[in-house]
Amino acid sequence: MGKTSRTLVTMPASAKKGDIIEIRIIVQHDMESGFRHTETGQRVPRDIIRDFLCTYNDIEVFRVELHPGMGANPMIIFTTVATESGTLEFKWTGDDGYASSTTSQLLVT
């Protein structure tokens, strides 16, 4: 088992077909940049989330590459079009075997 952490997703539970829905996701992560040093001069190794992927009924709808300049607990807000009822899956992967995922259901009427 690699490292994982808490995630929070905010999105509507239902939408009309064709509606644009807003999805807000936040993930718990220190996003250690790899550029900092300890008091004794040791470099703190980089430990960040590298990739975020959202799939909607197994089709990729949104992807983000994350870099060392990003702050802790990155929050991403994006939109997608409600096409059909189903599952949205959110996946984060990163350094040191980090992986988190969660799913949300969307009912399209």
Add this chain to the structure above:
Amino acid sequence: MSDQNAEMTFIAKVFVCCGICALVVVGALAKADPVGNERQSSYELMSADTKAMQDDPLLNPANFAVLDGRALWQEATGTNKIACAACHGEAKVSMKGVAASFPKLSTSRTGGRSLLNLGGRINQCRTEHQGAAPLALESKPLLSLSAFVSTQSKGMPITVERHASNAAHLEAGERLFNLRLGQLNLSCAQCHAERPGQKLAGNLIPQAHPTAYPIYRLEWQSVGSLERRLRNCLTGVRAEPFAFGSKELLELELFLAWRARGMPLESPGVRP
């Protein structure tokens, strides 16, 4: 460690560049410490975005600490293999209003009475009842438990009052608040009691009421305690900061909580 060093350097620079000038310029406008309804949480000074981040549990990054704290609350630990929940039950009920009463004097098992903040009280419970090692001050698990316990008092007024038993500590805290410290020779009161609402560098000076701790500070990129914040100000005036858990910081915390008595708790807060 290194992030705290960076903070110190940054804050020291800010103070050096602007602190002296600002205080000299506005020196003539000094006024008395705001009391009663004139008091204001530094929440009111934040941007709409940062306010929204604190208000929405799904946006508030400190909420991760609360969730971690809830997990720790239910986890059996120590040689006695008991969880916080085993004695205290549902935190929503048993911890309601508890955080609003700290710092306070607590009697240890050996009969000694000492001034403790919430983190210190959690550690007392760990060593005396759970048979566990105390959590390191300012460590993630201690901050998480503190955040979880504090948020049970969200919206409730701070209930620290002056008693015969805490009067000496309170007075020591008040003396420290008014004591000029560091190479810049500034007291807490000179900024936070006499000049709140005026500017220090680009920032509005808050009244320094500890209503939202532990806070997620965007500058820190993490959750931190009131002690960490006080140490920031101490390095800002180029004083040697008091150690975490020191008598001085606890007495200052007690005075600040008393000064903010009656103001509602917002924990876990977000600050810029």
